[in-house]
Amino acid sequence: MPDLRAPLDLLLLPTWLVPVEPAGVVLREHGLGIRDGRIALIAPRAEALKHPVREVRELPGHLLTPGLINAHGHAAMTLFRGLADDLPLMSWLQDHIWPAEAKWVNEDFVRDGTELAIAEQLKGGITCFSDMYFFPEVASELVHKSGIRAQMTIPVLDFPTPGARDADEALRKGLKLFDELKLHPRIKIAFGPHAPYSVSDDKLENVRMLAEELDAGIHMHVHETAFEVQQSLELHGMRPLQRLAGLGLLGPRFQAVHMTQISDEDIALLVESNSSVIHCPESNLKLASGFCPVEKLWQAGVNVAIGTDGAASNNNLDLLGETRTAALLAKAVAGSATALDAHSALRMATLNGARALGLDEQTGSLELGKLADLVAFDLSGLAQQPVYDPVSQLIYAGSRSCVQHLWVGGKQLLDQGRLTRLDEDHIIANARAWGARIADKHSI
Numbered sequence: 306m307p308d309l310r311a312p313l314d315l316l317l318l319p320t321w322l323v324p325v326e327p328a329g330v331v332l333r334e335h336g337l338g339i340r341d342g343r344i345a346l347i348a349p350r351a352e353a354l355k356h357p358v359r360e361v362r363e364l365p366g367h368l369l370t371p372g373l374i375n376a377h378g379h380a381a382m383t384l385f386r387g388l389a390d391d392l393p394l395m396s397w398l399q400d401h402i403w404p405a406e407a408k409w410v411n412e413d414f415v416r417d418g419t420e421l422a423i424a425e426q427l428k429g430g431i432t433c434f435s436d437m438y439f440f441p442e443v444a445s446e447l448v449h450k451s452g453i454r455a456q457m458t459i460p461v462l463d464f465p466t467p468g469a470r471d472a473d474e475a476l477r478k479g480l481k482l483f484d485e486l487k488l489h490p491r492i493k494i495a496f497g498p499h500a501p502y503s504v505s506d507d508k509l510e511n512v513r514m515l516a517e518e519l520d521a522g523i524h525m526h527v528h529e530t531a532f533e534v535q536q537s538l539e540l541h542g543m544r545p546l547q548r549l550a551g552l553g554l555l556g557p558r559f560q561a562v563h564m565t566q567i568s569d570e571d572i573a574l575l576v577e578s579n580s581s582v583i584h585c586p587e588s589n590l591k592l593a594s595g596f597c598p599v600e601k602l603w604q605a606g607v608n609v610a611i612g613t614d615g616a617a618s619n620n621n622l623d624l625l626g627e628t629r630t631a632a633l634l635a636k637a638v639a640g641s642a643t644a645l646d647a648h649s650a651l652r653m654a655t656l657n658g659a660r661a662l663g664l665d666e667q668t669g670s671l672e673l674g675k676l677a678d679l680v681a682f683d684l685s686g687l688a689q690q691p692v693y694d695p696v697s698q699l700i701y702a703g704s705r706s707c708v709q710h711l712w713v714g715g716k717q718l719l720d721q722g723r724l725t726r727l728d729e730d731h732i733i734a735n736a737r738a739w740g741a742r743i744a745d746k747h748s749i
């Protein structure tokens with residue numbers, strides 16, 4: 306039992322505090338206290354100041370929220386940012402990205418690309434991300450070093466990939482990583498079968514068995530395009546989600562990324578299995594993949610989280626911008642301006658992300674006992690005036706430049722917009738060197 310009278314390590318005093326749970330609440334002039342990396346106090350300012358505390362941080366004009374959770378991405382693909390633009394998914398993937406990955410992706414690429422992605426995400430208010438890429442053992446080293454939180458997935462595809470000759474080898478290496486990191490305080494391992502069109506039934510059955518045995522998540526691109534659904538009907542006589550349901554993959558641990566094509570039967574499958582959907586609106590828009598009917602899913606009770614996808618299809622890892630796009634697009638798709646209001650959009654970018662990744666008992670909202678994964682946005686700038694509702698200002702008028710401070714498990718990883726553990730100049734130099742090498746050898 307924590308000693309509730311023991312001194313707090315840090316007391317934050319923002320102008321506004323939005324806990325996300327309970328929904329819609331905005332607390333003015335409240336303090337949030339941190340002890341041993343967890344939220345130990347939320348109280349009106351005057352009351353909070355009565356507690357013994359080692360450090361007090363005044364945050365005038367700031368909004369304190371749970372850290373943003375980027376529930377889908379391919380971190381190291383930052384080094385392919387802008388390599389192949391303005392293409393539809395299958396041509397982008399088969400004619401450009403997969404050949405580039407076969408040529409360039411190795412441990413060094415993943416190390417430098419993941420560090421760039423983590424730095425970009427921390428500077429954008431993201432405290433936790435999900436990664437689906439090759440050499441997850443190397444990417445995990447960067448998660449460890451940087452202090453961020455992550456779900457790292459074991460990539461599973463039917464064909465040889467960088468780092469694994471086949472799916473069996475990828476799974477073997479993944480299980481070793483699972484074992485090595487099972488006690489890591491910030492890394493959670495899940496399975497990442499790439500997509501219904503790139504993983505056969507027998508490999509999906511292996512994934513299901515292992516995920517069940519290890520109580521691990523299953524994270525997969527599903528129903529990204531109409532072409533994917535059509536191809537599955539021709540090859541398997543059923544829609545991809547139906548096929549996955551038949552193989553036993555759906556359930557609370559299942560994370561269906563994209564879901565731009567959704568029938569009423571698909572919604573029923575998602576609801577009855579309690580699966581999550583991860584919405585990546587900007588990648589879907591850029592690749593012209595389709596539109597995920599977020600409001601319809603939300604109304605049906607499906608947990609919808611949000612992701613940027615990789616920087617090669619977005620082309621940034623800006624979850625706040627992605628959340629604005631999601632809110633605007635949800636209204637257009639639903640034909641209703643009331644769809645996905647700003648508070649619901651923030652919930653999607655925080656607590657729903659935590660729930661999708663199976664982390665909602667630990668993070669995603671500002672509640673006593675939860676980990677202190679927090680971000681402070683400075684809303685005192687010109688473009689955010691005047692402030693009627695700080696959440697509206699953040700989602701509709703805010704940007705990454707408002708992100709000032711960020712903590713993961715109570716450790717400050719961003720202070721006045723500066724990274725505390727990563728060397729930004731070094732990361733930029735590495736990325737430029739990769740860019741020069743790739744541009745030189747790659748016929749674009």
Ligand SMILES: CSC[C@H]1O[C@@H](n2cnc3c(O)ncnc32)[C@H](O)[C@@H]1O
Binds near residue numbers: 379403438497498615
């Ligand atoms: C399993 S490793 C990741 C694999 O996925 C590719 N990828 C990146 N973005 C997408 C997307 O939107 N749909 C499908 N596949 C994608 C990435 O290039 C890797 O090969």
Ligand SMILES: [Zn+2]
Binds near residue numbers: 614
């Ligand atoms: Zn993706």
